[in-house]
Amino acid sequence: MRKQSGQSLVVGLIFLPVIVLFLLYLYNVSQQNLHKTRLQNTSDAAVLSGSQFLARELNFKAYTNRAMIANHVAIGQYVGLSSWFNFAVETFDNIEDVARFIPGVGAYFTQAEQYIDSINDTVLQPGLEVAVTLTNAVNTGLSKSQSIMSYASSAAMVDSLNGIVKLNDADAELDIISATTLMNTIFNDWRDYQGGFNRTDNTGRYEEFFKVVTNSRDQFLVNRSHDWGFPFSFTWPWCTGYYKTRQAGGTDLINHGERDKETWTSMDTLSIHYKRWKRFRCRKREARIGWGGSHAGEDNDTRRYSSRSLYGQSRRINRSASNRAYARESAMNDAYSGIQQFYSVKKIDQSNDAPPVTIVVSKSIDALQTSKSLGIGTTKENETRNVDINIEEGMDVPRDQFSSAAKARIYYYRATDLWPNTRFEYGNLYNPYWQTSLQDIENSERTYLLGAVFGLDLAGM
Template identity: 65%
Template sequence: MKKQRGQSLVVGLMFLPIIVLFILYLYNVSQQNLHKTRLQNTADAAVLSSSQYLVRELNFKAYTNRAMIANHVAVGQYVGVASWFNFLVETIDNIEDVARYIPYVGPVFSQAEAWVDNINEVAVQPGMEIAVRATDLVNNALSMSQDIMAYASSATMIESLNDVIKVNDNQASLDAIAAPTLANTLFNDWRGFQGDFNRQDNSGRYNDFYKVILNSRDPFMKNRSHEWPFPFTIDIISFCFLGMSMNYWTKQAGGTDLVNNGRYDPETWTSMDTLSWHKEWFKKSLFSSGCRRSELEIGWGAAHAGEDKDTGQFRNRQYYGRSRMINRDASNRARYNESEFNNAYGGIYDFYSIKKINKSNDAPPVTIVVSKSINDIQSSKSLNIGTINEATTKEIDIHIEEHVQVPRNQQSSASKARIYYYRANDLWKNSKFEYGNLYNPYWQNTLSDIDNNQRRDLLLLLASFNLAGA
């Protein structure tokens, strides 16, 4: 039995190198997997945070588009107020011309006419012109800010990519093969997805913007037309066919419209207000007889801003709350009592919109590749465990590294961010669905899978860089 002592020690010593090699191999593999996971997390964090700048760009343009639309409508409101005050002054003045001969009543209207006229000339008209000019300056600044944001977001995105990568893994960096992909995204896909437009646009984006402004007008701007109640209006069964009638109507009409003046001239905000008294009467002549209506003009006023065209040049009967149909004679007089804010309003400035409207809520995605050198990964070789410096010893290098051919001696991870538009359905009173646009700021981003075609393209780029020795 004594001769068998120490046999397990001999066997243990025989397997000890294998056990050590296995442990070191597991260490190397785990280190590579650990760094691969860390590298993937770094790529995900970098693409998600950096693509947020592009999301902010889209939302910024949506906010500024909304602001410019609101400002355009505000200019229309200023023009409408100027028109209405001109109309008020003219109405009181015309009534005063008649009322001055009525004891006690005449002085009241004379004083009111002087007071309102003074307010209009000293405060209202200059104030509205200043308001139009200030609002137009803001719109111009907002238009330019969209251009600045368009270029600044791309530059900031690249800077953010590098910063986030270094914060998460100081040994990693944006791979050179990501440059063509990013360049194509930022300078081709991204600029092809959205761009700036003006009145010379033929794609329909200008018309969309123009219609949104018109549809954003409040009731005061769209239509100020109404019929005054009794006793200013009496509308009973007509006996005009018997040669007699007691019917008459007092009608006020007005509205504010934005008129497009073609591809090269600024738009015009134009406004008109009128008041007339209409009487029904019987007219008999040699050739015909029947009921007629006559119009007595009581008041009129107008205003415009932008391209120098007064209300006399806009004959569309749907303009101004259909004033030309309701109070035709008073409407023809309005041009002679009209305020002009021509230079104060520059029309619709350049704005950004999605170039091609389709049933899609996705903007171009962002894909990056992050890499780090294999030599930066801690392993048995970098720790001089299991490998000997052959320059100072004759012992054999046992090479326990995982022998996997890595292109360019680097470890790489790709990541992709999806940029999409989403507006919750519960914000609607019905089941409508809203597609991506630059009028509402509901753009956001998330991580997305890389499809097989894009993986193939990245592999081809990787192979070409490997052949080039990059």
């Protein structure tokens, strides 16, 4: 029995190196997996945070486009009010021309007419012109802010990427290959996706913006035409028993092509229509009572626009009074510079995705706490070749670093439950529904990115 004592110690000594090797192997693998996971989380957090700046850029442009459209419509409102005040003053002036001959009241009408004229000329019209000027200045600022945002958001994105990487892992950094992917996104894909447009555009984006402005007009601008009721209107079967008081007016935005700025033009008229016998026929006649107009932008008064569809069909309803509207028409041409540059998606197609953002984050393998960094089994490598325990896991990336790629999707989504039906809205810069999410990277793209990293490492970059 004594001859068998100590055999387990021999066996233990034989397997001890294997156990040590196994434990060190597990330690190295766990460290590499831990740092790989941390690096992937870092790259995911960085790309998701950085892409938010580009999504915010699109949402900012959508908000400012909506603001500019609202301001254009507001300028139309000012022009419409200017026209209506001119019309009201002219109507009172014409009434005063008759009332002045009425004993006892003529003098009061004359004084009232002078007072109203003075208020309109010195307060109302100048005030409305100032309002047009200020609103136009706001649009100028909004237009320029879109261009500034285009550059600022790209710079902020790059700064955010670096900052998020360092906050999550002080030893990691954006790989040099990220400079290539980000430059391609910012200067190629992103600029090809959206850009600035003005009246010289022939792709349809300006026409689309122009239609949004005109379609945003309220009823006061589109058509303020109506017939006055009894006793101002009366219809009798006989020819001489018919008269009708009709008021017409509207405000329209006119496009003059690529060279000249647009014009907000407005007209208001009031006439009494009656019938009388003439040459053995009952003919309809118009007695004009009041008229007025106003315009801002390109210097074209109401005589330049003869279409009956304009001004709430005023030229069809009150033809004679419409021909006199220019006689009391305010011109606020310099106050309005027309539709200024705005940003829009260049190609409207059935897609809700903007160009994605892809980055590669790398980290030196020396930052890992492995058996090599601890000096275990490597202090006297020449003397321990027979029992080499420098067994760090082989990497499929460069020998001195490991890398992780991440990709963010920038997309447009508007919840369908906000619509009264099943219509679907594609990506645009009129509604701020741009958002981001992580996106899977295809194997071919991942292979290309990590292969590029390896190539740059071999080149010493």
